[in-house]
Amino acid sequence: MTQGKANEQQQSSGPGRRALLATAVLGAGSAALAVAPAAAATAAEQGGSRGRGFRSLPVPTVIAHRGASGYRPEHTLGSYQFALDMGARVIEQDLVPTKDGHLVCRHENDITGTTDVADHPEFAGRRTTKSVDGVSYTGWFTEDFTLAELKTLRAKERIPATRQENTVYDGRWEVPTLEEVLQWAEREGRRRGREIWLHIETKHPTYFRKLGLGLEEPLAKLLRKYGRHRKNSPNFLQSFEPGSIQRLNKLVDAPLVVLLSSAASRPWDFVEAGDPRTVADLVKPEGLKWIASYAQGLGPTLDLIIPRDASGRLTQPTTLVRDAHAAGLILHPYTMRNENTFLPAEFRRGTVASDYGDALGAFKVWFETGIDGIFTDNPDTGLLAAADFAGN
Ligand code: G3P
Numbered sequence: 002m003t004q005g006k007a008n009e010q011q012q013s014s015g016p017g018r019r020a021l022l023a024t025a026v027l028g029a030g031s032a033a034l035a036v037a038p039a040a041a042a043t044a045a046e047q048g049g050s051r052g053r054g055f056r057s058l059p060v061p062t063v064i065a066h067r068g069a070s071g072y073r074p075e076h077t078l079g080s081y082q083f084a085l086d087m088g089a090r091v092i093e094q095d096l097v098p099t100k101d102g103h104l105v106c107r108h109e110n111d112i113t114g115t116t117d118v119a120d121h122p123e124f125a126g127r128r129t130t131k132s133v134d135g136v137s138y139t140g141w142f143t144e145d146f147t148l149a150e151l152k153t154l155r156a157k158e159r160i161p162a163t164r165q166e167n168t169v170y171d172g173r174w175e176v177p178t179l180e181e182v183l184q185w186a187e188r189e190g191r192r193r194g195r196e197i198w199l200h201i202e203t204k205h206p207t208y209f210r211k212l213g214l215g216l217e218e219p220l221a222k223l224l225r226k227y228g229r230h231r232k233n234s235p236n237f238l239q240s241f242e243p244g245s246i247q248r249l250n251k252l253v254d255a256p257l258v259v260l261l262s263s264a265a266s267r268p269w270d271f272v273e274a275g276d277p278r279t280v281a282d283l284v285k286p287e288g289l290k291w292i293a294s295y296a297q298g299l300g301p302t303l304d305l306i307i308p309r310d311a312s313g314r315l316t317q318p319t320t321l322v323r324d325a326h327a328a329g330l331i332l333h334p335y336t337m338r339n340e341n342t343f344l345p346a347e348f349r350r351g352t353v354a355s356d357y358g359d360a361l362g363a364f365k366v367w368f369e370t371g372i373d374g375i376f377t378d379n380p381d382t383g384l385l386a387a388a389d390f391a392g393n
C-alpha cells in the first residue's frame with residue numbers, strides 16, 4: 002500500500018468545517034507566477050535536453066493533485082476546472098484503461114470508492130476480487146467496462162468522512178477520458194492565452210500490459226494527436242514504475258518523472274522482473290544517476306524529503322533534494338493536504354481530524370527544503386504559501 006493510500010484511509014473523528022481560502026485564490030495564482038527567483042535558477046539548471054518548457058514554470062510549482070481534490074470529487078472536469086480557476090498552472094491526471102482500450106482519469110482501476118457504480122444494478126454481476134500489484138481488491142474495475150458503460154456512471158467524493166462538503170457534488174460529473182481533458186486544456190489554453198500544464202501518471206502499467214491494455218502507446222498516440230509529445234510540451238509524464246517511464250522515453254520527448262513510494266518499497270515492475278532494488282537504493286547517488294539517464298524529475302513521498310518520527314513530527318531533512326539536484330533531477334514530492342489527519346503532528350490544530358491545521362506553515366517547511374514543486378489537494382493554499390515564500 003502506498004503512503005498516499007494509507008493516509009486516505011484514515012478517517013476523521015468528526016465532520017469538521019473548513020473555510021476555503023477562496024478569497025485569496027485568484028490573487029495567489031497571479032502572485033505565484035513570479036515566485037522564488039533563487040529557486041527558479043536552481044530548476045533552470047536542470048532537466049537536460051528536455052524541459053525548456055517546464056523551466057518557465059514558477060518554482061516551487063503548485064501541482065493540483067487530482068485537480069482541486071480538496072474541494073471537489075477527484076479526477077472530474079469540475080475538479081480540474083476549479084484548480085485552474087484557483088490559479089494552478091499544473092493539473093494532475095492518473096490514468097487507467099477501459100476494456101476497449103480508452104484511457105480514463107481515475108486514481109485506481111477499482112472504481113468502487115470514487116463512482117456510483119454500486120448503485121447500478123445492471124453492473125452488480127461485475128463485482129469481483131482481483132490482485133493488483135500484489136494487493137487484493139474487491140469491487141468494480143475499469144478494465145471490465147467499455148467506455149460507453151463507464152460513461153453511465155458518475156463520480157463521487159472518495160473520503161466523505163473527511164471531506165463531507167465535497168459530497169454536495171456527488172453525481173455531478175462523469176469519469177473523464179484523457180482525450181476530453183486534452184481538449185479541455187486546449188480550450189482553456191486558448192481562452193486564457195497560456196499553456197495549461199498537465200502532470201499525467203500511468204497507473205499499474207505492468208498489470209495492464211499483461212491484460213493486453215498497455216498504457217504507454219495509447220498515451221503517446223494521444224499526446225501526438227494534440228501536439229503534446231515534444232520536449233517543450235506542457236506536460237510531465239509520471240509513473241511509480243521506472244519501466245513505464247523508460248518505455249515513454251522511447252515514444253515521446255515530453256519531460257518524465259519517476260515516482261518514489263516509501264524507502265522499503267520496490268517498484269512493481271522491479272518485483273515482476275526480479276530486480277532487487279528498493280526505493281532506498283534508487284535515492285542513493287548511483288540510483289539517482291540511473292534515473293537521470295532517462296528522466297528529468299523525481300516524485301518522492303514527502304517523507305523521503307523530511308521523515309516523520311513515531312509521533313508524526315518532522316525530523317531532519319534527508320539529503321535527497323541536494324543529491325537529486327546534483328544528478329540534474331527536479332523534485333515534485335507528494336502530497337500536501339490541509340486536514341489535520343494528513344499533516345505532520347506539529348502542524349495539527351485541535352483534535353478534529355478533518356479540520357484544517359496550519360497548512361501554510363507546513364507548505365513553508367517543505368518549500369524551504371529547495372523542492373521544485375509539490376502535489377497538493379489544496380492548490381489555493383499552496384499558491385498562497387508559494388507567494389509568501391517568494392516574498393521572503
Ligand atoms: O503522482 C503523484 C502522486 O499523485 C502519487 O501518489 O497515489 O496519489 O497517485 P498517488
Ligand code: CA
Pocket residue numbers: 093094095202
Ligand atoms: Ca498520481
